Amino acid sequence: MNLRNSKILVVAAHPDDDVLGCGGTIAKAISLKSKIKILFLGEGVSARFGIGNENKKKSLDARKKRNIECKNSLKILGVNDYIFEERFCTQFDTYPLLNIVKSIENQISIFKPNLVFTHNPSEVNIDHRITHNAVEVATRPKKNSFIKEVYSFEIVCSGNWKFNKNFSPTTYVDISKFMKRKLKSWEQYKNETKNFPFPRSREGLKVLAKYRGMQSYLKYAEAFKLERELV
Numbered sequence: 001m002n003l004r005n006s007k008i009l010v011v012a013a014h015p016d017d018d019v020l021g022c023g024g025t026i027a028k029a030i031s032l033k034s035k036i037k038i039l040f041l042g043e044g045v046s047a048r049f050g051i052g053n054e055n056k057k058k059s060l061d062a063r064k065k066r067n068i069e070c071k072n073s074l075k076i077l078g079v080n081d082y083i084f085e086e087r088f089c090t091q092f093d094t095y096p097l098l099n100i101v102k103s104i105e106n107q108i109s110i111f112k113p114n115l116v117f118t119h120n121p122s123e124v125n126i127d128h129r130i131t132h133n134a135v136e137v138a139t140r141p142k143k144n145s146f147i148k149e150v151y152s153f154e155i156v157c158s159g160n161w162k163f164n165k166n167f168s169p170t171t172y173v174d175i176s177k178f179m180k181r182k183l184k185s186w187e188q189y190k191n192e193t194k195n196f197p198f199p200r201s202r203e204g205l206k207v208l209a210k211y212r213g214m215q216s217y218l219k220y221a222e223a224f225k226l227e228r229e230l231v
């Protein structure tokens, strides 16, 4: 994974998956002069209000707030290129896969990334799983493919709660110098965090980064699985 002078497209299901899955790596890549674009396929809030209430005032207000928090979070990471598509949260299975694939293909053709980061399939959240499936289709190799590597990341929480946990990392990124920034970026999402041992807590994020760090002899690491590489 070359983080210097790369063009990295991050395909995330919801605002906050970017920072949870690869926030430290994003900050590191930007410090190494890479360009980052983030495609958020869905909003991450409306599931709390029940089916049919997605566009009611309470839900819309919460969605708006979430996007503001996301922009604050991205500012801390140094990202200014992003798109909110706002498919309904935890309902990606109600959209044709082709609809999601086309969105991703569109951004690929505009941005021309050499690296793509997305969710791994071993996740409880259905939107995360479908995002993985859609990226698998959208990044399939073609004539003159500019995408050289596709990596999947893990989401503390959704990954922890899987019955059969089979995310098996191949690649570890040293984020020791960027851990503070990842935490600060994460803390912009005021309604997402709870106290430890809830996984999506300040301590939970640190525990996972330390655990991945132990596997790679680093203080803090983010783990990825290389899904496809063209050499």
Ligand SMILES: [Zn+2]
Pocket: 013, 014, 017, 044, 125, 128
């Ligand atoms: Zn998510």
